[in-house]
Structures are given as C-alpha cells and as structure tokens.
Amino acid sequence: MNINWFTVIAQIINFLVLVWLLKRFLYKPVLTAIDERDKKIASQLENAAAKKAEAEKEYDKFLQKNDIFDKERAAQMNSVYEEADLEKQRLYHGIREEATALRKKYEASLKQREKDLTVKLKRRTKEEVFAITEKTLADLADTKLDQQVVKVFINKIENLDKDNLSKLKNAFNNNEIINVTSAFELSPISKSVLQKTLKDITGLETDFQYSIDPELISGVEINTKSYQLSWNIEAYLEVLKNNSITKDNDNESA
Structure with a gap:
C-alpha cells in the first residue's frame, strides 16, 4: 500500500x-x-x-x-x-x-334632732306642768302663780347668808339699778311686795327695772353689776327627772 x-x-x-x-x-x-x-x-x-x-x-x-x-x-x-x-x-x-x-x-x-326634740318636749312638759300648777294653785288657794313664786323668792332673800346679804347691801349702797327678770309679767302687788322686802332688808331704796325671760322657767332673778340672785323651779324638775330615771333604771335592773 x-x-x-x-x-x-x-x-x-x-x-x-x-x-x-x-x-x-x-x-x-x-x-x-x-x-x-x-x-x-x-x-x-x-x-x-x-x-x-x-x-x-x-x-x-x-x-x-x-x-x-x-x-x-x-x-x-x-x-x-x-x-x-x-x-x-x-x-x-x-x-x-x-x-x-x-x-x-x-x-x-x-x-x-334628738336634743332639739328633748328640749322641746322638756319645755312643753314644763309649760304644761306650770300651767297645771298655776291652775291648781288658783283653784285651791285662789292665788296666782307669780305671787307664789315671788313669795318663795322673798323667802330665799330673807334667808340669805351673811356673805350674800353683804353683797346685796353693797349693790344697794352703790345705787346700782336693780334688774328684775321673771318668766312672766309680775303683778303690781308682787312688784310692790318684792321692792318693800328689799328695802326692809337693805334699809335703802333704788331703781328697779323689770323684764321677762321665759327661759327662767317660772322663776325670778335680780341682777346688778356686782351681784346676782335667782330662783326658779327648773332645779326641782331636774331633781324629779333624775329621780324618775333612777327609779326606771332600778326597775329595769330588777
């Protein structure tokens, strides 16, 4: 190939x-x-x-x-x-x-409210008691309550101790105005008797001014700048009230 x-x-x-x-x-x-x-x-x-x-x-x-x-x-x-x-x-x-x-x-x-109600009730009760007392005195003795209160107040003045009697005489000696306050309007007879008694006790005359204060609870009060003397039946009602409360408590305890 x-x-x-x-x-x-x-x-x-x-x-x-x-x-x-x-x-x-x-x-x-x-x-x-x-x-x-x-x-x-x-x-x-x-x-x-x-x-x-x-x-x-x-x-x-x-x-x-x-x-x-x-x-x-x-x-x-x-x-x-x-x-x-x-x-x-x-x-x-x-x-x-x-x-x-x-x-x-x-x-x-x-x-x-309770206090106000108590005060109102107390005042109403006292007013009723005083009204009943005045009516009772008028029915039994034909004597007005103001005359009876003034009579009791005069009795208190006549039985003052030496110290208070001396203060009262000094107020008259100083010719101080005697302010007489009562729970009601005193009759002319009561005013005359009160002024005569004070004159007989002090032996002096002075001016008197009269006013009304229902809060005295059927009482009378004389005021001067240096002396004050009062009487009312509220104290007796308080004693009566306390005695009543004590009795109620005793009954409840029994």
Missing part, C-alpha cells in the same frame, strides 16, 4: 488549522462565556449570601426589638396596673372617708 504523504500532510495541516480555528473562534469564546457565567453565578451567590446574612442580621434585630417591645409593653402594663390599683385604693379611701363623714354628719344630725 502506497502512502500519499502529500495528502497526509495536507490533512494534518487542515486538522491543525481546524483546531486553531475551533480554539480561536469557538472554544475560547465558549470558555470565556463559561468563565463569565461562573463569575456571574459566583457573584450572585455572594450577593445572595450577603443578602441572607443581612436578612439574618435584620431578623436578629427584629427579634431584639420585639423582645425589647415585649419588655416595655410588660413594664407599661405593670405600671398601668399599679396606677389603676393606686387609683382604686385612693377612690376606695376617698369613698370610705366620705361615707364616714356622712355617717358622722348623719349621727350628729340625729343627735341634734
């Missing part, structure tokens, strides 16, 4: 030219494209990793902020609960103090 070296050489040259052409126009661009593709993919992976890291970092920040927010919210809620509890206690104490004040005011009002 004969070898055509020219053909072989030509084919070798063609093969080398083909390889060079492939390398020059096909293989190198493909490798370059592959390299660029690899670089692009690597860059994208790096960007993805960076974004992932940044996302993880942001997520951590979010978790931290969320934790801080939860703590702050819990603290604020605790503060709100504490303030609400304090306000509740304040309102409770305020309401209790107001209730206590109202209760005390109500009790004071009841006591005052």
